[in-house]
Amino acid sequence: MGEKRQLILPGRYESVPLIADFVGEAAESAGLGEDAAFHCRMAVDEACTNIIEHAYEGEDKGPIEVTCTIETGHCTIHIMDHGKRFDPQMIPEPTSSQNLDEIQPGGLGLHLMRKMMDVVQFSFENNRNKLTMVKVQQSVIPQREDPISEYHEVQPGLWQITPEGRLDAATAPDFEAALNRLLDKGNIWIVVDMSxxxxxxxxxxxxLVSAWRKAGDAGGNLVLSGMTKRVSQVFETVGFSHIFDNYLTGEDAIVAYLGTKR
Amino acid sequence: MGLGDKGQDALSIVVEEMHRVNLLVVSGRVDSNTSPKLSEHLTRQIDSGAMNLLVDLQEVEYMSSAGLRELVSALKRVKKDGGDLRLVSPSPRVKEVLDLAGLTTLFEIFDDRVKAVGSF
Incomplete structure (x- = not known):
């Protein structure tokens, strides 16, 4: 699982730069490079500030616990607090509108975290808020490859779709549109070739989750095949690996489908 | 644990009152520790009737959303009175944060102090 580092400090503002430095150093140890390490520092600063302001609603109400898991080119950060349960959906996304009155500075920190990190995920476990953030070395990610999302019918009634490259905020909408085209035509058995x-x-x-839900609601299923190690790590980190049926190869997925249909 | 250079001292602000504009030269870190100090200076300027503010960010090594928030709320106040708050010489890091926060369209940003002062 890589090297793990932990830091627990009182939830007060003067702890924040110390936690940010701790995480920045971890990111550098993971070989993330200066820019990515800066993004980690800053995202953690914003996260801890939010914890003090919104979860604890003041200083010295409880600790902030941080763990960093360091792998080559990959840093996973968990931040835990015992404060008020945090629901990110309560925070409006700030608009990039030029209308001053529409700017809601409250969501700025969260907005910056999402811009700077590859994964930002909130959960509530054992009465604690748990924030998971992942940062990946940029050079291992090809810049802005469009997921072409070719799809075809591999078996009668079974469709395979093959996104390529990076699936992120910039490229996911195209992929989502392709999945919706399939689903809207009533094609509810889908293999997403993740290779x-x-x-x-x-x-x-x-x-993926929303398409999986739609397929399931319609009586079908959406399964994954051929995930690389890096991608499957992300699924594990955010706890999504149990949601999807996940096959080593597309053939395995087809065999499983034929089994269900028989 | 003392505040040390991670506390309020990590930020210093020098104010220069000019003919048409008041210049705030900010240096150090603007984060949740130090943003009250920035807020205090901006508020003091606005309360004393200054509507045209120029914030020099050249020596700011770090700015988190806590700092952005103060700049945005000061901008809102001076705009109401027909004034403006403009920024000069943000470092690449600070410029990136302004960009990601979607604030580069909100603030007029100059890379030269003389031009910035002249813009008022």
């Missing part, structure tokens, strides 16, 4: 996906960010995960 050509180099990286998946929150937006890509959301797209």
């Amino acid at each position: 050509q996906v180099s990286y998946i960010a929150s937006r890509g995960l959301k797209t």
Whole structure:
């Protein structure tokens, strides 16, 4: 699982730069490079500030616990607090509108975290808020490859779709549109061939989950095949690996489908 | 644990009152520790009737959303009175944060102090 580092500090503002430095150093140890390490520092600063302001609603109300898991080119950060349960959906996304009155500075920190990190995921476990953030070395990710999302019928009634490259906020909408075209035509048995996906960010995960739900609601299923190790790590990190049926190869997925249909 | 250079001292602000504009030269870190100090200076300027503010960010090594928030709320106040708050010389890091926050369209940003002062 890589090297793990932990830091627990009181939830007060003067702890924040110390936690940010701790995480920045971990990111550098993971070989993430200066820019990515800066993004980690800053995202953690924003996260801890939010914890003090919104979860604890003040200083010295409880600790902030941080763990960093360091792998080559890959840093996973968990931040835990005992404060008020945090629901990110309560925070409006700031608009990039030029209308001053529409700017809601409250969501800025969260907005920056999402811009700077590859994965930002909130959960509530054992009465604690748990924030998971992942940052991946940029050079291992090909810049802005469009997921072409070719699909075809591999068996009568079974469709395979093959996104390529990086599935993130920029590219996921195209992929989502392709999945929706399939689903809207009543094609509810879908294999997503993940073998050509180099990286998946929150937006890509959301797209898959929502398509999986739609297929399931219609009595079908959406399964995954051929995930690379890096991509499957992201699924594990955010706890999504149990949601999907996941096959080593597309053939395995087809065999499983034929089994269900028989 | 003392505040040390991670506390309020990590930020310093020098104010220069000019003919048409008041210049705030900010240096150090603007984060949740130090943003109250920025807020205090901006508020003091606006309360004393200054509507045209120029914030020099050249020496700011770090700015988190806590700092952005103060700049946005000061901008809102001076705009109401027909004034403006403009920024000069943000470092590449700070410029990136302004970009990601979607604030580069909101603030007029200059890379030269003389031009910035002249813009008022």
